[in-house]
Amino acid sequence: MPDTEFLALIHGEIDGELDARQRADLARRLLSDPEARALREELQSLCSALDAVRDVEPPTSLSTKILNALPRPAERPARAPWAAPRWRYAALVAGLCAGGAVVFETLQGPGPAITEVAGTMAASRATATLDSVRLSEGPVTGRVSLYRDAAGIGVAFELAAEHPVDALITGAGPPRRVPDVGRTAGPAGAAAEVPLTFWAADQRVVTVTLLMAGRPVGSAMLHVPADP
């Protein structure tokens, strides 16, 4: 068996790393060592076979799996807007409106089912999320978002709750109560979407109050970003 230095010369030759002096040294030693010549041929054959091994094609679903697993942009906590001083008065007014609307709507009874008001919103279309509020505590969890698509502005609900949840939307035309916006079994499911047909061009805020058995159990104030 060739010594370590001789072996390094053989491997170096395979890797194309020898200079002229090292190549001459290797040639001289190979001439006088048949065992080393056999070893060199075997290693060359092995390395050729290794270099010829084809790449494996990854599954076509791999990139989708990777991209779906990437974290989404950070969402603001549910109470964050209320903490900002400039929103406190707006929140107070919106809260009063929502409170009045709760009383009004409780007396009026529930409106049309979510499937009726959402129509075909679940169909494929380009949607931009304008604002999103996450509800992580209380009897209702999930997310309420304000979105814009080709049809205009709307509110999307991805909620889970132990009991049926209605949403009261105020600040965009007459107060509007939408029944059954939360999934009552398992995790929050696909978004239920409610278009805001009375949205004014200069409007910037809408308040969503979540009601369980007619009582407020959560709220979200959603903002349209000012135009740049």
Add this chain to the structure above:
Amino acid sequence: MREDDDSTLVRRCLEGHRNAFEQLVQRYQKPVFNVAWRTLHDRQDAMDVAQTTFLKAFEHLSSYDASYRFYSWIYRIAVNESLNALSARRSSAPINDQEPDEAPGPDRQLEGEQTGRAIEEGLMRISPELRTVVILRHFMHLSYEDMADILALPAKTVKSRLYSARQALREHLLQHEMV
């Protein structure tokens, strides 16, 4: 040229352009998957490692030093994740049970040769450290300098490991009369 493109994509990622990272995924999913597949020889495990590799890259992109090649950085993550997965697998199953994945990948059907199979078998019989240098050198076709960067080892150590790996594989192939 490719390095410039990678650097641009990384910079755009850091500026918040998510689609720039998607391009990096498209560009490197195949080599990353191959590193994992050759190390683990299990398609599902290789997919999991590839996913973890890109997730970690995404999460730690701000710590990436642009003076290094991007592919060296992501290959390093892939190698480490592959070895971690292998270690976890070993701790939960005897080594004798580490049979190669029988579900054939497209490459297996194409390679389909006795030598290819003997090489794959031989690779799974040598230590993970030796296997890794063979993968980087002969399958990823990297230089010793790149390998040293990825493995955080001196180039001399990398060479020494590669020589040992070749010797071990040669002996395995000799047993199967393949060389």
